[in-house]
Amino acid sequence: MPQLLVDNLAVEVVRKNIRTLRLTVYAPDGRVRVAVPLRTPEEDIRQLVVAREPWIRKHQERFRQQTRPLPLQYQAGETHYYLGQAYTLQLHTTTGTPHIVLEGSNLHLHEKSGTTAPQRQQLLTAWYRARLKEQLPILLAHWEPIVGAQAREWGVKQMKTRWGTCNIRAKRIWLNLELVKHPPHCLAYVVVHELVHLHERLHNSRFWGLMDEFMPNWRQFRNELNQHSLRAGHSPDAC
Structure with a gap:
């Protein structure tokens, strides 16, 4: 290059x-x-x-x-985050279907005997994905009328350097799975940001003016979100 x-x-x-x-x-x-x-x-x-x-x-x-988070080991006693709250991972053996339950300040992972750390990671990732997919339709139903733009499709995926993306032609938005670990208002900020791109492709004065109109506190939410790394070793880009 x-x-x-x-x-x-x-x-x-x-x-x-x-x-x-x-x-x-x-x-x-x-x-x-x-x-x-x-x-x-x-x-x-x-x-x-x-x-x-x-x-x-x-x-x-x-x-x-910026402090780099240590790689997760998926062991009992480790701290994991959901919607901005810290939970302590607790491991339990089950003969039934593996599942996860939030209770108080604990995240209980019920697993088969002999489950490995990578398998626990897969279980937790699937649980996070399901929770985020539950929340996104609710957020879109709330914000699409306010923004005056509607996403034709949406999805969730792991991204290293973006909280969200928007394909304007297809009217498709993608949200980073990591957002489910942050407070709900941070997730809402990214949803609004991507919806505004359906009005304006560029990050120009018109784009930020629309953000001010639809979500006056967006700067506070963006700053809060950008204090965190996306993944171990990765921080959000400054654009």
């Missing part, structure tokens, strides 16, 4: 069939990439990077200082 060196910043340059320049700082290592229209002069790219350098350095420093 072509690179520019701007004031000791290594910048990846991607030329695409787009209308505006877009600069992104990627977690966890602070890699900088600029997506630009096909015929953008190199000098215009340099000017953008110079103008945004303080912003770039700020996010690179934030990524450096």
Whole structure:
């Protein structure tokens, strides 16, 4: 991939069939990439990077200082999160169907004898996915009339560097499975963000103005969400 060196910043340059320049700082290592229209002069790219350098350095420093969560071991006594609340994992042996129950501050995983840590991870991931799929139709039914846009399709998947994505042509939105671990208002923020993309593709003044109109506290929710890593070793991108 072509690179520019701007004031000791290594910048990846991607030329695409787009209308505006877009600069992104990627977690966890602070890699900088600029997506630009096909015929953008190199000098215009340099000017953008110079103008945004303080912003770039700020996010690179934030990524450096951010605590990386230790990899989960899926052992009894470990802390797991659901809807912003911490739960202690408790393991139980069952002869029936493996299942998970929330009770007080504990997350009880009932498993077959001999279940391994990777199998527990699969069980918990399936439980998280089911819970998020229960909540999304309710959120969409609430927010679609407010935003004035309707998703034709939606889905849940693991994503390393995005909380959500939107395919505008197909009117399809995807939500990151990790959102189910965060407070409900953070999930609502991502849902609204992706719905607003059905009005405006770009993160421009019109997009943020619509966010202000539909969800005035969106900045607070975004900041809260972006304090957390998506997965061990990964933080959300700064865009």
